[in-house]
Amino acid sequence: DPITTPKVIPGALTLFGHYFALSKNPRLFLDQAKASCGPIFQIQLPMLSGYVVTGPYVAEVLRSSRKDFSFKDGIETIVPLGRATEISYGHIYRGEGELNPRDKNPAFDFELNLAPGESKQVPVWPILTRMISRITCLCFAGRTVTEVPGFVESMASFTRKIIIAGTFLALLPRWLGDRVVRRFLSLEHEIDLILTHFTPRLEGHLAQTNAAEDEMTYGAWLLALPKHDGTFRTPRESAYQFKDVVLASIHTTSHFLTFALHELACRPALVQALRDEIGPAEFSPLTINTLPLLDSFLREVLRCDVDYLGLHHKAMRDVVMSNGQCIPKGTLVFLALDDANRVDNDVFDPYRFVNMDLEQKSATLTQDFMTFGAGPHACPGRHFAIMEIKYNIAKFVTRYNIKSTQPNGIRAPDSLVMGMTRNPPQDPILFEGR
Numbered sequence: 438d439p440i441t442t443p444k445v446i447p448g449a450l451t452l453f454g455h456y457f458a459l460s461k462n463p464r465l466f467l468d469q470a471k472a473s474c475g476p477i478f479q480i481q482l483p484m485l486s487g488y489v490v491t492g493p494y495v496a497e498v499l500r501s502s503r504k505d506f507s508f509k510d511g512i513e514t515i516v517p518l519g520r521a522t523e524i525s526y527g528h529i530y531r532g533e534g535e536l537n538p539r540d541k542n543p544a545f546d547f548e549l550n551l552a553p554g555e556s557k558q559v560p561v562w563p564i565l566t567r568m569i570s571r572i573t574c575l576c577f578a579g580r581t582v583t584e585v586p587g588f589v590e591s592m593a594s595f596t597r598k599i600i601i602a603g604t605f606l607a608l609l610p611r612w613l614g615d616r617v618v619r620r621f622l623s624l625e626h627e628i629d630l631i632l633t634h635f636t637p638r639l640e641g642h643l644a645q646t647n648a649a650e651d652e653m654t655y656g657a658w659l660l661a662l663p664k665h666d667g668t669f670r671t672p673r674e675s676a677y678q679f680k681d682v683v684l685a686s687i688h689t690t691s692h693f694l695t696f697a698l699h700e701l702a703c704r705p706a707l708v709q710a711l712r713d714e715i716g717p718a719e720f721s722p723l724t725i726n727t728l729p730l731l732d733s734f735l736r737e738v739l740r741c742d743v744d745y746l747g748l749h750h751k752a753m754r755d756v757v758m759s760n761g762q763c764i765p766k767g768t769l770v771f772l773a774l775d776d777a778n779r780v781d782n783d784v785f786d787p788y789r790f791v792n793m794d795l796e797q798k799s800a801t802l803t804q805d806f807m808t809f810g811a812g813p814h815a816c817p818g819r820h821f822a823i824m825e826i827k828y829n830i831a832k833f834v835t836r837y838n839i840k841s842t843q844p845n846g847i848r849a850p851d852s853l854v855m856g857m858t859r860n861p862p863q864d865p866i867l868f869e870g871r
């Protein structure tokens with residue numbers, strides 16, 4: 438039906454579709470598409486096509502039931518991560534498919550130990566991923582497991598590896614993709630590490646044999662949580678679930694922490710204002726959580742530095758949107774997050790939310806803040822992620838002077854993938870010990 442069917446953006450090239458126009462200037466391209474086709478339209482990309490949903494319709498997809506739109510199936514369609522895990526570990530494992538950061542010094546001394554006046558240029562994302570991985574491992578798997586040699590590093594690279602494996606699966610024919618992943622890109626080593634070291638801790642927890650060093654971890658909590666049929670997970674099943682926490686939390690959190698540092702590196706006055714707000718006293722994740730400028734700055738990072746097209750969902754049945762347009766069953770739905778988060782006067786303003794009357798600004802979900810999703814499946818880890826990011830920002834600004842390495846100290850450019858995904862800049866940042 439020409440009225441209910443969203444239009445295809447004109448100008449698609451054979452094989453490449455809209456790829457070049459989107460990659461050149463994603464925001465302009467999507468604005469023009471919106472102006473000519475309305476708020477929901479069809480896009481064509483190399484080997485991918487789907488429906489782009491913009492503005493308030495992003496919230497509508499995020500708030501909908503999984504029976505209408507599935508995030509899991511969307512991700513699986515674009516980058517088959519579940520299949521990558523299955524190929525890596527399916528032959529070994531057949532199972533069912535308030536957080537307290539314990540470490541007061543998350544890896545700064547391992548990763549960036551600079552004396553006052555000493556400086557170093559650092560490509561930050563890899564370091565931050567290891568720092569965040571360390572916090573995640575400590576909080577969710579406990580100290581003993583975290584201290585297993587190579588554990589933190591393996592969890593830090595888990596998401597990058599699974600995305601590479603998933604990309605090969607998406608691009609290659611199934612018979613070849615499965616072989617390539619099994620032979621060269623398997624995550625067997627990482628999952629083995631989890632099961633080998635976390636399972637005995639949980640067995641000890643159940644038997645209460647190691648009470649002296651026993652910690653309440655995510656795995657221990659899962660042991661006590663009944664499944665939908667009333668039975669309980671074994672220690673091995675509980676340990677296996679840790680890989681999902683690794684996937685959901687380390688990459689996302691370090692991604693936005695990296696963006697935050699790049700936003701700070703080009704704003705020395707803001708760094709000083711944050712130092713003034715934090716003050717000279719010793720701080721903890723809890724004490725810095727309520728600082729208004731830090732909170733406002735982080736919400737602005739989370740609002741602005743999002744994907745142009747992301748959070749890919751799959752339509753599980755024909756869905757009629759509130760404007761009467763229909764998204765057909767089985768299609769891929771790209772959410773225009775940058776568009777949904779856009780406000781009037783859309784420049785990066787770290788002070789934007791300082792006087793805003795929201796309970797906790799960076800974690801409160803509103804119609805123009807879709808970074809953590811919306812509705813029943815909104816991110817349950819966001820309070821934890823926000824505390825982690827704020828604590829690390831506070832550590833960085835109080836321990837180092839932070840400078841952009843770009844000419845004139847400007848903000849380094851984002852690293853854009855296919856015009857859709859906005860990754861943090863790859864350029865290094867200059868840190869100087871204070």
Ligand code: HEM
Pocket residue numbers: 499508682685686687689690693748807808809810811813814815816817818819821822823
């Ligand atoms: C800045 C960091 C983070 C961002 C931007 C983020 C973003 C998101 C988004 C957008 C969703 C919703 C997807 C949907 O609509 O289905 C989501 C779901 C989820 N997130 Fe996060 N997340 C972050 C950190 C974390 C952390 C630290 C954890 C765990 C410790 C976590 C655990 C989860 C889980 C388990 C879900 C699935 C919820 C469900 O399906 O009901 N996330 N996240």
